[in-house]
Amino acid sequence: MDGLAVEAITHDWGARRALDAVSFSVARGQFCALLGPNGAGKSTLYGLLTRLFTPRAGAIVIAGHDLARNPRAALARIGVVFQQPTIDLDLTVRRNLLYFAALHGLFGRQAEARVAAALERLGMADRAGEKAAALNGGHRRRMEIARALVHGPSVLLLDEPTVGLDAAARAAIVDHVHRLAAEDGLTVLWATHLVDEVRPRDRLVVLHRGRVLAAGEAGDIGGADLTGRFLALTGGA
Numbered sequence: 001m002d003g004l005a006v007e008a009i010t011h012d013w014g015a016r017r018a019l020d021a022v023s024f025s026v027a028r029g030q031f032c033a034l035l036g037p038n039g040a041g042k043s044t045l046y047g048l049l050t051r052l053f054t055p056r057a058g059a060i061v062i063a064g065h066d067l068a069r070n071p072r073a074a075l076a077r078i079g080v081v082f083q084q085p086t087i088d089l090d091l092t093v094r095r096n097l098l099y100f101a102a103l104h105g106l107f108g109r110q111a112e113a114r115v116a117a118a119l120e121r122l123g124m125a126d127r128a129g130e131k132a133a134a135l136n137g138g139h140r141r142r143m144e145i146a147r148a149l150v151h152g153p154s155v156l157l158l159d160e161p162t163v164g165l166d167a168a169a170r171a172a173i174v175d176h177v178h179r180l181a182a183e184d185g186l187t188v189l190w191a192t193h194l195v196d197e198v199r200p201r202d203r204l205v206v207l208h209r210g211r212v213l214a215a216g217e218a219g220d221i222g223g224a225d226l227t228g229r230f231l232a233l234t235g236g237a
């Protein structure tokens, strides 16, 4: 199974419960939006999924590998795009990706081929030789998504990847990542607080104050008015 399962995850920051028995699963090739207002616990969950820290209770299974019992195998199967950009602006786009490939043990022609394919997939092939500093915000994000694909993960985790981008760049990235799920079979978890990034056929998990308030197909949860439903669920927060 190439999907993602989060099973009764609980995490405390001191006396504050940031995640309270959070459970949901995403099947291979599904785009799942993790929708929650500020403070819902999205970044805390991403920290647990990437093993920056470990949960107080519960289990995370990535592409069939239990993250606690088999972290190396589980982490090798994820690609991550963090909320804050992590790009070396002085390097070319290609160099940024090759550097990352090397961290995954990929070198030489194999690395070059993977980098070229990933950039092509994100519509960035013609920018490969440019310094990252020359790219606009939307293209820098696309480059980071391409970079997250270089080692061939089956699960792609993105933490509010459109923050700070204009409407056109946001729409392009939302579209690209939906296609990665639909056409390449990637399992996608996309954290956001923006309802308009969610499509009716997406899987949706609504997180609020560390709890899952709704999980299922977005169209079933929101009907014709997902914004209204989201605000009703989260108390307009």
Ligand SMILES: Nc1ncnc2c1ncn2[C@@H]1O[C@H](COP(=O)(O)OP(=O)(O)OP(=O)(O)O)[C@@H](O)[C@H]1O
Binding pocket: 013, 014, 016, 018, 036, 037, 038, 039, 040, 041, 042, 043, 044, 045, 193
């Ligand atoms: N490192 C930390 N130490 C202490 N408390 C934290 C830490 N990180 C998050 N929290 C708290 O945990 C709760 C969940 O925060 P988290 O950042 O995970 O939410 P979020 O949904 O990602 O919000 P945002 O959209 O603002 O990033 C909040 O109450 C927050 O103050």
